[in-house]
Amino acid sequence: MSFEELPFLGYLGNVIDILLVWYVIYKLMMVIRGTKAVQLLKGIVVIIFVRMLSSLLELHTLFWLVDQAINWGFLAIVIIFQPELRRALEQLGRGKIFSRSGNEEEDEQTKLIEAITKATDYMAKRRIGALISIERETGMSDYIETGIPLQSVISSELLINIFIPNTPLHDGAVIIQKNQVAAAACYLPLSESPFISKELGTRHRAALGISEVTDSITIIVSEETGSVSLTKNGELHRDLKQDQFRELLEQELKIKERNTSQSIWQWRGKKNG
Incomplete structure (x- = not known):
C-alpha cells in the first residue's frame, strides 16, 4: 500500500507540507525585513495588481507592458540584488538563515536596553x-x-543629544519603533x-496617559530631581535605581524568554564551550 492510499497519512503529509512552506516564507520575510528587498516586494505586488486590473479591463497595451516587466523582472532582480542573494546563500550554507532573525532581534533589543540605560543614567546625573x-x-x-520624523539607529549619544535643553527637539517625547528612533x-x-x-x-502625566491607551513602555527622567521612572499599563514605577531600572526594562522586553525559545528553534549546533 502506497503512502497516498492511506487517507490519514495523506492529510498529515499535506498539513506538514503547507506548514513547512509557510515557515520558510516567514523566515525569508524575516531575512529581508528592513532591507531594500522589502520595497522590491511591494513593487512586485503593485505590478501583479496592475496586471490583473489591466486584464480585467482589457487594457491590452498596459497589459503587454506589465507582462514584459514580469517576464524580464526575475533577471533584473538577480542582477540588482546580487549581493543580498549571495549573502543569503552563504548564510544558508552556514546554517544561519533560519536563526538570523532571532539573533538579530535579540541583539537589537540588547542594544536598545544598553542605549536607554546609558542615556537615562547620564541624564539623571545631570538632571536633564x-x-x-x-x-x-x-x-x-x-x-x-505629531513629532519630527527621524528613523534613526538608536544610540545613547543620540538620545542624550535630543534632550539637551534649548535644542529644537528636546521638548516632547521620543518614540522608539522597531528598535529605531x-x-x-x-x-x-x-x-x-x-x-x-x-x-x-507634565512628563509623568504624559507617560501615564500613553500607558493607559497603549501597551508601550515609557521612561521619564525628571529635570527637577533627576529621578528615573517607568510607566506601563497605567502603572507608574517611581525613583528607580539604575539596577532596578535595567532589570525592569529587561523583564518587560522579555530578553530571557526570547533566548529560551530561540535556543529551541535555532537551526545550528551548540557553540563550543
Whole structure:
C-alpha cells in the first residue's frame, strides 16, 4: 500500500507540507525585513495588481507592458540584488538563515536596553529632563506623526543629544519603533486620572496617559530631581535605581524568554564551550 492510499497519512503529509512552506516564507520575510528587498516586494505586488486590473479591463497595451516587466523582472532582480542573494546563500550554507532573525532581534533589543540605560543614567546625573516611549504591540503611528520624523539607529549619544535643553527637539517625547528612533518632539496624551500625585509634572502625566491607551513602555527622567521612572499599563514605577531600572526594562522586553525559545528553534549546533 502506497503512502497516498492511506487517507490519514495523506492529510498529515499535506498539513506538514503547507506548514513547512509557510515557515520558510516567514523566515525569508524575516531575512529581508528592513532591507531594500522589502520595497522590491511591494513593487512586485503593485505590478501583479496592475496586471490583473489591466486584464480585467482589457487594457491590452498596459497589459503587454506589465507582462514584459514580469517576464524580464526575475533577471533584473538577480542582477540588482546580487549581493543580498549571495549573502543569503552563504548564510544558508552556514546554517544561519533560519536563526538570523532571532539573533538579530535579540541583539537589537540588547542594544536598545544598553542605549536607554546609558542615556537615562547620564541624564539623571545631570538632571536633564527626558521622555522616551517604546512601542510594542499597539501601534503608535498617530503619536509619531505629531513629532519630527527621524528613523534613526538608536544610540545613547543620540538620545542624550535630543534632550539637551534649548535644542529644537528636546521638548516632547521620543518614540522608539522597531528598535529605531522613529520621531522626536512628539505629543503624548495626558492622563486625566484624579489619583496622580500633585508632585508629578507634565512628563509623568504624559507617560501615564500613553500607558493607559497603549501597551508601550515609557521612561521619564525628571529635570527637577533627576529621578528615573517607568510607566506601563497605567502603572507608574517611581525613583528607580539604575539596577532596578535595567532589570525592569529587561523583564518587560522579555530578553530571557526570547533566548529560551530561540535556543529551541535555532537551526545550528551548540557553540563550543
